[in-house]
Amino acid sequence: MRNLSSRNSTRSRSTPTPCCGKVGIKRGPWTPEEDEILANYIKKDGEGRWRTLPKRAGLLRCGKSCRLRWMNYLRPSVKRGRIAPDEEDLILRLHRLLGNRWSLIAGRIPGRTDNEIKNYWNTHLSKKLISQGIDPRTHKPLYPNPNSSEIAKIAPIQNSNPNSFPLEANGGVYRATATRENDNFTMTNLDQFPNQVIDDGAKNWPNCDGFNKGLQSHHEQNKEEDYVGNENEDAFSLFLDSLINENVFVYQQQQQQQFQQPKIVGPSGEPMISSSQAIHHGSISEAEVAYSMAASGEKDGALNSYDLA
DNA sequence: AACGCTTGCAACCGCAACGCT
DNA sequence: CAGCGTTGCGGTTGCAAGCGT
Structure with missing residues (x-):
């Protein structure tokens, strides 16, 4: 070129x-x-x-x-040249996890910039997915029923929030909100558990590059607190790698060893489950948790809501 | 050769978060 | 805490090269 x-x-x-x-x-x-x-x-x-x-x-x-x-x-570290097939595969997996979080994706691909990945996505990968019948935004089939000729009958998941993420579990699509308040990561699945709050406490969750800032700044403000700090970064890398490699089981095993069991908290005594339990239960996906963590932490503790209906 | 359309991507824009005073 | 300047991010634009007719 x-x-x-x-x-x-x-x-x-x-x-x-x-x-x-x-x-x-x-x-x-x-x-x-x-x-x-x-x-x-x-x-x-x-x-x-x-x-x-x-x-x-x-x-x-x-x-x-x-x-x-x-x-x-x-920058000397910028890698020029064509995107290799393994890099392309990584971009696809990361985009499935993170959506259009180009800087976050670029942070996981050495030598590639967010702009380059964004361009590559827009010019190559999105078209490639469409040609394969996959919605590049949701990574779900454009035409869920291959036998149906009425392709418009079942529309792709509409989503007004560019940061939102499709929730998939047990073959169904769910709507959920993810919030972070007072350092507690909270996820509520509005469809399956309309009255349940999932709360693991943010401290038990690792973080990642793009949203380190939030926790980091908090950490600096609360130096006395027993923060997990760098262990979180390592753990998140492991976690993300596990997801990327579609080997979440490894992560979950390591999590059990590294972190204490998530504290189950309820604001007013309603039945609750932890995120890991929810994953096990199938009410939320691992990717959903990863994404929600990223989204909730990045904005410095701001409340984030993802309407995925 | 000339023209028009498509493609690829560097660069720009607007906005939000962050940091300092 | 408000105000302001700075930085970083994601979406979009616009142009040169490639390609087809």
Whole structure:
């Protein structure tokens, strides 16, 4: 494919933006000279302070553009070239788990950027899935009944929340909400357990790259607390790897050894089950838990709700 | 050769989270 | 705690190359 880094055309946009609309700020494709200036400067002074970096480096670019160029193209760790079949398989599995969480997916694929994965998904994988009769958004069959010619009769799961995730268990599709309040991870399956709350307590759950921030900041604010910390990251990696490898059993076994049994908490005494019990029961899927954890933690403890109906 | 359509992807935009004061 | 600046993310755009006619 062409090398866009050497493109010289400039794109014009009518609406100025806070950082890129200033007079004298260059836009459009980067020249090799600009690349060299940026790369040399970052090698010397390091990443960060993007806002002021262009001025310090002597570039007529906005900080946002510099950051993007570095992250997606100039970083030494960025792997160029075609996506390998095993990488493609990993992207598919991760997308099934995480949805359009490109940065999270990219974090699990060494050398690949979120932008690259996003582009690859949009140009290759989504079309590939559609051609296979699979909804790229839900990873479910577009036409559940292959014998039916009325393909529109059963519509794919409609989902207004871009962060939402299909819930699948025992061959059925469920609707659930996942919340995180006061450090307690809570998942309620509205269909199967309309009056039940699943609460494991967030501390018993590992985290991952994309939503480390939430727990991390909390950790820093509560240094006295006996936090799991790095063990969580390792455990989540193990957990995610297990899911990726479709070998959740390994994870569950290790979880039993590493973590205490989840505390079952109920706000007003209603019957409750833990997430692991729910998984075992089949009311929620492992992927659902993984995703909900990611979604709930990432926004710094904000309440998240996923309407998957 | 010329034209129009499609494809692939770098770059841009808007927004939300985060961090500092 | 509010306000403001910065950073990072996901969606979208637009253009050059490829391809078909």
